[in-house]
Amino acid sequence: MAASTKFSAALVRRAQNGSKKARRQLVHQLEPLLRAYFIKRLGKNTVVDDLVQNTLLRMHRGLEDLQQPERFKAFVMKAAMFELQDYYRGRYKMREQLYEPDTVLHDKGSAKDTGLAVDLERALATLTPTSRRVLELREYGYRYQEIGEMLDLTEAAVKMRVKRAFKQLRQLFASSSTLLILGGAVTLWAVSAAILVLHRIS
Amino acid sequence: MKNKVEMTAWYDQLGPDEQQKLRAALEKDPELARTYQQWRKVRQKLRQQLPEGRLLVLYALEQAPGEKMLTQQEQTRLNRARQQLEAAFQEHPGLEHVMQRLEDDRKTFEQVWQQHKGTARKPSQPQQFLQWVSHPYLKRAAAVLLLFLGSLAVYTAVTGPASNHQTTVQTAAGETQQIALSDGSTVHLMEASSIAYRSGADQFDRSVRLKGKAFFEVAKARQPFQVETKVAAVQVVGTTFGLQTTNGETRLTVAEGQVLLANTDQPNQTVLVGPGQASWVKGNKPPPQARTVDLAEQLAWSGQLFFRQHTLSTAARYIEKYYDVTVVVDRSLANEKVTGTFTRQQPAKEVLQTIAATLGVQLEKLPTEEYRLSP
Numbered sequence: 202m203a204a205s206t207k208f209s210a211a212l213v214r215r216a217q218n219g220s221k222k223a224r225r226q227l228v229h230q231l232e233p234l235l236r237a238y239f240i241k242r243l244g245k246n247t248v249v250d251d252l253v254q255n256t257l258l259r260m261h262r263g264l265e266d267l268q269q270p271e272r273f274k275a276f277v278m279k280a281a282m283f284e285l286q287d288y289y290r291g292r293y294k295m296r297e298q299l300y301e302p303d304t305v306l307h308d309k310g311s312a313k314d315t316g317l318a319v320d321l322e323r324a325l326a327t328l329t330p331t332s333r334r335v336l337e338l339r340e341y342g343y344r345y346q347e348i349g350e351m352l353d354l355t356e357a358a359v360k361m362r363v364k365r366a367f368k369q370l371r372q373l374f375a376s377s378s379t380l381l382i383l384g385g386a387v388t389l390w391a392v393s394a395a396i397l398v399l400h401r402i403s
Numbered sequence: 404m405k406n407k408v409e410m411t412a413w414y415d416q417l418g419p420d421e422q423q424k425l426r427a428a429l430e431k432d433p434e435l436a437r438t439y440q441q442w443r444k445v446r447q448k449l450r451q452q453l454p455e456g457r458l459l460v461l462y463a464l465e466q467a468p469g470e471k472m473l474t475q476q477e478q479t480r481l482n483r484a485r486q487q488l489e490a491a492f493q494e495h496p497g498l499e500h501v502m503q504r505l506e507d508d509r510k511t512f513e514q515v516w517q518q519h520k521g522t523a524r525k526p527s528q529p530q531q532f533l534q535w536v537s538h539p540y541l542k543r544a545a546a547v548l549l550l551f552l553g554s555l556a557v558y559t560a561v562t563g564p565a566s567n568h569q570t571t572v573q574t575a576a577g578e579t580q581q582i583a584l585s586d587g588s589t590v591h592l593m594e595a596s597s598i599a600y601r602s603g604a605d606q607f608d609r610s611v612r613l614k615g616k617a618f619f620e621v622a623k624a625r626q627p628f629q630v631e632t633k634v635a636a637v638q639v640v641g642t643t644f645g646l647q648t649t650n651g652e653t654r655l656t657v658a659e660g661q662v663l664l665a666n667t668d669q670p671n672q673t674v675l676v677g678p679g680q681a682s683w684v685k686g687n688k689p690p691p692q693a694r695t696v697d698l699a700e701q702l703a704w705s706g707q708l709f710f711r712q713h714t715l716s717t718a719a720r721y722i723e724k725y726y727d728v729t730v731v732v733d734r735s736l737a738n739e740k741v742t743g744t745f746t747r748q749q750p751a752k753e754v755l756q757t758i759a760a761t762l763g764v765q766l767e768k769l770p771t772e773e774y775r776l777s778p
Contacts, residue, residue: 206520207519207520208520230519233519233585234515234516234519237515237518237519237583237584237585237586237587238511238512238515240586240587240622241511241515241583241587241589241622242508242511244587244622245587245622268474272470274516274520275464275470275471275472275473277516278464278472278509278512278513278516279460279461279464279472279477281512282460282464282505282508282509282512283457283460285508286456286457286459286460287456289456290456324441324445325445325448325449329760330496331760333495333496333497334496334497334500335497336446336449336497337449337453337495337496337497337498337501338497338500338501339415339446340446340449340450340453341453341456341497341501342456343504344416345416351500351503351504352500352757353743353744353745353749353753353757354743354757354760354761355742355743355761358760358761360413361763362760363412363413364408364409364412364413366412367408367411367412367442368408368412370441370442370445371438371442374437374438374441375438
């Protein structure tokens, strides 16, 4: 019997048509491939097992929707790349959810202070191009070390960029609140003066 | 230990203990708490502006050469979002790097697929991939291994048909190829070279035979990675290193980690070569003790610039030499230390911008291919 490639369209069709044996064969043959891929992208760590499993589940659930079995490679590639993106965003999001600062501020009765308007567009515009890159990459879930590799910086340099950006924005926030306070003081003075004048007039 | 400002700035990567400390600090300092919230808002706002990761995947795959990767439905979705995506690329400089990363993701998949698509065989009992890695930690380390094999003939373990699960990859003159091994390692095979190894995820034993020149990026693992030539045996315990063989001599230079070097005639007489060190094998003599070298000088031929605590003035001289530009360093910055690895494919301006950003100094480019670094 002539040897066939591991992921032939015929095998995929058999799996799509309900052959459990064909489906098991696909999963069995995909597992080492996916494992090698995720190890290559992330290194050997405990999440690789989860990513392999999740990708196989995606494949398993979406196989019937694959209209062209000869495009199985594209199908698996997308599943693996989507899984990577979800993983990156997920690990960052999980850390964010571990801390809820609004609870702290609410408890201290300073909720009014948190209503301070911040010109966010202006805030972002104050960042240097590199700092902007770092923050944007961070929002996609990349670790600071990974961001360093992407920008050819050390992890320490990346974190320094974040710290500097924070300090810059802190100064911006402080000057905004000062202006508001001054503005408020001027308004208060104007109102007081107006009341005094009206009183004298009356 | 991180201070309050650092913890607040890096809130998104604090461990549980540090989060507790930050919470306590914010409770005591309303102004810091307010700043923290504004900082989070800025980050959240930024996140809202950035395109969804999966959409970027589709965009990257659409741009990739070769076969069509998107379904009709995916293409339609992408077409609808194209204008917004392209506006986002203009506005957000970080997206360029995300796309590069996605391209690397794609290329890696292609490589791994090529290696694994092979011949079908009956499913056997499920095997634990990498089950020999029993140690709890295993971190990825970039390892560069260059093997130059010159005048000596090199033993090449070319075996029979694929049924023996032996893979041989050969490059022609002027051709290079990147090979992804199933343990996560990568071989950059240079021109007119070949490499042979056992293939398949459960077959690869982290041992390769090389003829010619190659870069190896070796994934760190408990089992050593071995490279054999006719004259030298190299055992990698998790490293970045270069190996070159000319005129009967094999020279090893290590950038990171440690490498064991031995003459194949005396395999038990090994020399451990550490970061920033070099040793060599010549004739039938064992390698001498490793000595410290200038990595930028010794590994320049690899197409990479390795700066390891080089002064800025020294780094500038290397950049001048390899890029044929002029770099003027302010006297006050001459002794600033530079550490980093750059490829020669990166333009000089990019290398200097990275160095300037890391050191927090100014880079100015003048019309006559001259660059100035100043405070």
